Amino acid sequence: MDKTLPLFTPVRLVALAAAALLAGCALGPEYAGPPEAAPQAQRSGQFVRAGDLANAAAPLNRWWEALNDAQLNRLVQQALQANPSLASARARLQQSRANLDLEQANAAPSVGASALAAHARLPPANLGALTGGSSSGGSSASSVNLYNLGVDASWEADLFGAHRRAIQAAGASAQAAEASLADVQVSLTAEVVNAYINLRDRQHRLALGEQSVQAQQDMLALTGQRVQRGTASSLDQIRVQNQLDATRAELLPLQAEREAYLNQLATLLGQEPGTLDAELNAASPLPLPPQQVAVGDPVALLRRRPDVRAAERTLAADTAKIGQAEAARYPSLKLFGVIGLGGTHPSDLTRLDDFLALGAPMLSWNFLDFGRAKARxxxxxxxxxxxxxxxxxxxxxxxxxxxxSLSRFRYGRITVATLARSKASADRALELARQRYQAGTGTLIEVLDTTRQQISAQQNLLQAEANLTRSFVGIQKALGLGWGEAES
Structure with a gap:
């Protein structure tokens, strides 16, 4: 007769559970770090388009300070303190940390206390009914009092690492939430700076547009005088009028955008729209980026950028959850214990030598679940x-x-240099037009037309400078800058 035990006899299950408990094993794959996602970039250790943009200095986390605008620095700090989205991300981080505390507590024993005071009325005993004979007489109902004080404890042994995997998953999820908070900070600082740049850009373009309107109004007046003297046609006057109307129409969207950026900055700072109007209505110089930007290397980017870290920590958490699901396929061992004092009188609660003590292990295994555990x-x-x-x-x-971002910044600098030369040419043309007018060889209308062209060149250069600064912001956001450990 074969004495070999079947694969899943109770004896073998207990032996398996004991061995697992002693060995401290945990089912499921061990997380060995993130996979190699960009081998070429990591081997080269440099960005393709960094070129002469990069320098050897370490990137500045408070990168907006490189723009040298004190008012902008104050706005960013206020946003980091009062932005509702950032506060929401902080709340999510606290939730994930609380969940980690919960999983760690779940692995510890559970101890509780109970107290009981009860009065029970018992029905009369009917011995005749119990014995099958007749009862010689009835018996009266009786009552009893019960008093009890007890302490109970329970603990589930982590035989196959379910609790350990749960703690690993919760810890990785908390780290992912911390990285997500940093990612919100990165996006917030970039959004505040971009809104500020756009506001200053619109303010200066409006000021230049109003100068252009004034120059075209003067041209229209002079053209009207020439029409009256017969030296210009009505068609010339209509053309100047159409140009003036087009310039005025171009200012209207800029005015709407200026108000929109004021409202955006207010809401980013957690304030009502219109709150910052008095503070920011006055035009201020447009912030310009430094000549060089510290970009580091791709490996540093992957370590620093919060959304990449959040994705990696989420991968670690999901890897640990496989072990949780695997452990659910195997038996669980729970240990119960009870210690109690009591009796039918309150004085029985003081009899320490007469107590109830109970200890019981319970091994359970849902071995026939029709594939549910495997599916999980x-x-x-x-x-x-x-x-x-x-x-x-x-x-x-x-x-x-x-x-x-590096590509946009590089070509943005070329664009600014080109438009700067164009503006210098327009400045020179305006100066020559004024000299000719003063010498009597040119007309005032030529001066006004050249002034309009020079203002247009200024507007183009201003817009290119704003785009360049926005490209600088894009680099800092792409590098994952704008957050700090202390702020997390």
Whole structure:
């Protein structure tokens, strides 16, 4: 006769559970770090489009201070303190940390206390009914009092690492929430700076537009005088009038955008629209970026950028959850214990030598679940695979953002240099037109037309400078700057 035990006899299950408990094993894959998502960039250690834009200095986390605008610095700090989205992200971080505390507590024993005072009325005993004979007489009902004080404890042994995996998953999720908070800070600082740049850009373009309107009004008046003297046609006057109307129409969207950016800045600072109007209505110089930008290397980018770190920590959490699902397929061992004092009189509660003590292990295993546990494992594995693909995508997006921002910044500098030369030419043309007018060889209308062209050149240069500063902001956001450990 074969004495070998079947694969899943109670004896073997207990032995398996004891061995697992002693070995401290945990089912499921061990997280070995993120996969290699951008090998070429990490091997080269440099950005393709960095060129002469980069220097050896470490990137500034408070990068907006490089723009040298004290008012902008104050706005960013106020936003970091009062922005509702940032406060919401902080709340999510506290939730994830509380969940980690909960999972750690779940792995510890549970101890409770109870007290009981009860009065029970018992029905009369009917011995005849119990014995099958007749009862010689009835018996009266009786009552009893019960008093009890007790302490109970329970603990589930972590045989297959379910609690350990749960703690690992909760810890990684908390770190992902911390990285997400940093990502909100990165986006917030970039949004505040961009809104401020756009506001200053619109204010200066409006001022230049009003100068152009004034110059065209003067041209219209002079053209009207020439029409009266017969030296110009009515068609010339209509053309100047149409040009004036077009310039006035171009100012209206700029005015609406100026108000919109004022409202945006107020809401980013957690204030009502219109709150900052008095403070920011006066035009201020447009902030310009430094000549060089410290960009570091792609490996540093992947370590620093918050959305990449959040994706990596989410991958770690989802990997640990596979172990949780695996552990649910195997038996669980729970230990129960009860100690109680009591009796039918209150004085029985003081009899320490007469107490109830109970200890009981319970081994349970839902071995016939028709594939539910296996399906949960498969589901957890697919969630983990999805998280890995999201991590790879986050890495590629981060590198693309950095490369695109560097490219825009490089060509933006070329555009600014080109338009600066165009403005210098327009300045020279205006000076020559004025000299000719003063010498009597030119007309005032030529001076006014040249003035209009010079103002247009200023507007083009201003817009290019604003675009260049926005490209600088894009680089800082792509590098994942704008947050700090102390702020998390």
């Amino acid at each position: 494992v498969t589901q957890a594995e697919q969630v983990r695979d999805e998280a890995e693909m999201k991590y790879r995508q986050a890495v590629l997006e981060a590198l693309r953002d950095a490369e695109d």
